Amino acid sequence: MRERLHLKVLPRDPCENDFTWYEMIRDELLRKTVGRAQRVLDVGCGQGEPLLILSGQIGSGMGVDISEERIRAAENARKKLGIENIEFIHASAVDLPLESGEFDAVLMLGDVLCYDNLYGRQEEVLSEIRRVLIDDGLTVYQGMNWDWEYKLSPSWTYFTRADNGNFRFHRNRRTASGSETSRDYDVVPGTPLHDWLLQRDWPVSPQGHDISIDVIEERKIPQRWLKYSGVSRYQHYTPARLRRRYQNAGFRHVEVLAYGQTYDIVNKAGLLESVGLAKSELAQAEAAVALELRTGSGPWLFLVARK
Numbered sequence: 001m002r003e004r005l006h007l008k009v010l011p012r013d014p015c016e017n018d019f020t021w022y023e024m025i026r027d028e029l030l031r032k033t034v035g036r037a038q039r040v041l042d043v044g045c046g047q048g049e050p051l052l053i054l055s056g057q058i059g060s061g062m063g064v065d066i067s068e069e070r071i072r073a074a075e076n077a078r079k080k081l082g083i084e085n086i087e088f089i090h091a092s093a094v095d096l097p098l099e100s101g102e103f104d105a106v107l108m109l110g111d112v113l114c115y116d117n118l119y120g121r122q123e124e125v126l127s128e129i130r131r132v133l134i135d136d137g138l139t140v141y142q143g144m145n146w147d148w149e150y151k152l153s154p155s156w157t158y159f160t161r162a163d164n165g166n167f168r169f170h171r172n173r174r175t176a177s178g179s180e181t182s183r184d185y186d187v188v189p190g191t192p193l194h195d196w197l198l199q200r201d202w203p204v205s206p207q208g209h210d211i212s213i214d215v216i217e218e219r220k221i222p223q224r225w226l227k228y229s230g231v232s233r234y235q236h237y238t239p240a241r242l243r244r245r246y247q248n249a250g251f252r253h254v255e256v257l258a259y260g261q262t263y264d265i266v267n268k269a270g271l272l273e274s275v276g277l278a279k280s281e282l283a284q285a286e287a288a289v290a291l292e293l294r295t296g297s298g299p300w301l302f303l304v305a306r307k
């Protein structure tokens, strides 16, 4: 007889699959905040989109990333667009191969401080950013708003699919201060759980993000279906914690705002399909209001500070 799975699959929130709207707001916040800076550094630049978007309004830019693959992708994108004032180099945020006082703006976007390799090393990263900035230089950070995430779900239980096609199971426990512990398991092939996962639809987000299947364990998954693979620990940021982190690193005029709420409201109203072109207008309006009021609400944080 087939063993029953006691799992409740949670519906996906479209905001988690498609970041287009959030990115429109972020890009607008960046354009307005960075202005006509002469020399801009992007730490953890990924595939380089933010610098390429800003290239028309700044003097010149440099992106650094610890992933050689992403630097290659950024360089290819730059060439394709024929942009000459941006360069990308392979380097780590804790050891920037750059002279002191070289940049009038330094960006760090997409939760770079929360990456595993930087666990416990965030101070070193901020000290490097201060070093390469000119006096009174601008710095910007963007990442998840943990006040928002924690209220949504203090625990998070989900499956992911690894690059090699195997399935993984994660039990995450979160605290309001932003620490998160994930116990990770491989799903044992040949078990009913593995068969069940094989039959499911695994969509891919427009930005190529990993899509997870979020579940509630109505009864714990039998241990013999799982192979424990280890524990990961993360430090995420609430607005207050992010502000303190930058203040303690010696930055001045630290302001943190949150954004992404227009998307959330439209999604909850069931109007995502019908907003069409108004999407970019709403994104621009939200960015303008958030900057004007220096506050805001939503799943993402945007910090602006001065050296």
Ligand SMILES: C[S@@+](CC[C@H](N)C(=O)[O-])C[C@H]1O[C@@H](n2cnc3c(N)ncnc32)[C@H](O)[C@@H]1O
Pocket (backbone or CB within 6 Å): 043, 044, 045, 046, 047, 048, 049, 050, 064, 065, 066, 067, 070, 091, 092, 093, 094, 108, 109, 110, 111, 112, 115, 117, 118
């Ligand atoms: C979520 S991605 C964000 C990419 C890009 N900033 C954006 O917002 O589109 C975070 C990036 O940080 C990079 N990263 C992680 N640890 C790093 C380190 N120690 N030094 C430099 N980059 C790092 C990763 O390789 C990844 O490309």
